[in-house]
Amino acid sequence: MLPVKAPSDLLRRLRARFDETGYTIDGVRERLGDVAAAALAREELVPALRATKDVDPLAALIRLWWLGVPVSTAAADLPLSELVQCGLLVKVGDAVQASVHVQPWETGGYLVSDRKVRPGDPAIRRDHVVGAGGASANLAQLITRRPVERALDLGTGCGVQVLHLAERADRIVATDVNRRALELSQLSWGLSGIEDVDARKGPMYDPVHDERFDLIVSNPPFVISPNGRFPYRESGYQGDAFCHELVRQAPAHLNPGGHFQALANWLHVKGEDWQDRVGGWLAETGCDGWAVQRDAQDPAEYVELWLRDAAEQGSPAYRDRYDEWLAWFDAQNVVGIGFGWITVHNSGTLDPVVRVEELSQQVELPVGAYLDDVLAGITAAHRLTDDDLLDLALKLSEGVLEERVGPPGAEDPTRIVLRQTRGLRRAASVGTVEAALAGVCDGDLRLGPLLGAIGDIIGEENLAPGPLRALIAEGYFQFS
Structure with missing residues (x-):
């Protein structure tokens, strides 16, 4: 009850x-x-x-x-x-x-949820409210730290994201399809000293159909399965259509300059590029978009994960449900399932930029602390002309190191790598020109004269700035 x-x-x-x-x-x-x-x-x-x-x-x-x-x-x-x-x-x-389960949370507040179901316990009730775990913590680390007036937590569950939003949002609306989730989340907020959260029941954007927000966050029911047995994790939509719709409809509920940030799962379908699939979702929004795949599993790994989540491993129905799920994936030509982040920025541009990438390495947390810099690098690299780049004074980002790989005693390295020790901690193989620029870009001199000087040294005229675009987009260089 x-x-x-x-x-x-x-x-x-x-x-x-x-x-x-x-x-x-x-x-x-x-x-x-x-x-x-x-x-x-x-x-x-x-x-x-x-x-x-x-x-x-x-x-x-x-x-x-x-x-x-x-x-x-x-x-x-x-x-x-x-x-x-x-x-x-x-x-x-x-x-x-x-x-109920009451756990202290990293914000200093408390979260109220249903007790964790473990093997041997009765089956999960349909209106089960899951506690905060790794996915909740991941989303909290991703969310921009920029203060906002209005925020929406879509699919609030036990209310965990509200505990984080309370520090930076003047007004918060939280929604869920599960009435029990809304009741337990209000206990979470009460125990955490958070007042005046506007809690509403309903699916997708229905409870806020004519409203706009500066920030929308969502840890949605992204699990992809043949049926929607548990609303806390499954939407009942076909395949990954729920996450697609969540992204597609987001701009209609964003104020100018607003952000949508969510976790999502997406299908890897035989004969298709998953980056084209997710990139297509973002392209439909007409906004700037950034999607990151943090992990991917084969269908069997995925099914095992979510059957364990419901404490069904070892139950009489385990093999039948496992087989049914795999058969459904086979029928959809699914060869894998990706998990990651999606960010949409309603920048108001007529030339939106979409970037889809895979980052499996550990990154500096919280990502939200430098999210604006990440998005600025992505958009600037796309929109600046070559003449714009030549007129800029760039500086090497903090924490970038150079690695040279080659046989001992060799005059030249066989490979030069720029490696970030901060932020997203990417690594990029570069040529001698880019490596030379990394050594001299200090924010004082314009790129044009620097390229001219490097060209004189290596015997090449009119070096183009184009190869720098990828390094700017990935945060190796910043504008002074």
């Missing part, structure tokens, strides 16, 4: 109890120790249960709200009758057990 609405005063007192007991990210990690904390991150409870077996006040909160095990009423120093009355706790003999 759904918890009844918890009084705001009760949530404030519960939050105060969390604070004074140390039920925070750092407090839980310190109380559990490295081994148990690492095991808990892998959803293994036994080390954490052992670490909290003495049931001191903090241990009691960890066992009750995070591990989901009963705690004796004597050890649970909480307003038990009120928490039972609103459905957050249930009586189990002379103990109490949480009906």
Whole structure:
């Protein structure tokens, strides 16, 4: 059942109890120790249960709200009758057990969701509200840090992105198709001291059909499956059509200068280039767009991942569902599934730029802190003419290193690589001209005279600036 609405005063007192007991990210990690904390991150409870077996006040909160095990009423120093009355706790003999999962979050707030379903537990209910995990954290790291007036969290789930948006948005609208998600997310916001979030029920952009925002974020139900059994992860749309539609409709809800940022899955179809597929989505928007594939899985890996997510591995239906899913992928000629980020910027340009790329390496976090620079480099490299480039004073970006590879004692290297140690941490093989420019571009001298001087040294006249476009787009050079 759904918890009844918890009084705001009760949530404030519960939050105060969390604070004074140390039920925070750092407090839980310190109380559990490295081994148990690492095991808990892998959803293994036994080390954490052992670490909290003495049931001191903090241990009691960890066992009750995070591990989901009963705690004796004597050890649970909480307003038990009120928490039972609103459905957050249930009586189990002379103990109490949480009906929800409450986890401290990196913002200093708290997230309320359904308890993690593990092998052997009853099947996930259709209106299950998943807690924050790796995908939620990834999206939070991607979102621009620019302050905005109006923000939309589309598909809010347990409300995690609102905890991040509250720091930079004056007004927030949060939507979800799941009424239970909206109720639990409001508990998250209440425990986190966030007020006046406008929560609305409905699919896609329906709850905001005639409204515009400065920032739209979404960790949508992107899982691609033959049916939509679980709304928290699956939309019921065919293939990757939901993510396509989410992107396509975004500009109609963006103010000038606004950003749409979302996680997405997309299909790799036999005989097609996945970059053309996702690039086509962005091209339809008429806005500047940037898509990044962070990972790709073959169909079997993908199916296994999401069957484990629903704790169906080892269940009687496991093999049949696995086979059905693979057969469906085969029928669609699917050879892989990509996972990544999508950003749309309503810059107002008549010459929109779309970039689609794969970045599998670790990147500097948060990406949102330098997102504006990434987008500026992509668009400038596309729009500047050669004459514009020659008249610019460029400087090498901070943290770019040069690597030279070749046989020992050789006069010239066989390969020169520029490697970023900051930002997206790309690496690019370059020629001698680009390497020479990397050594002299300090933001003071214009590119034209520099190219002329390098041309005199290597015996080439009228060196063109065109090869620099890719390096500017990828952030190796910046404008002074």
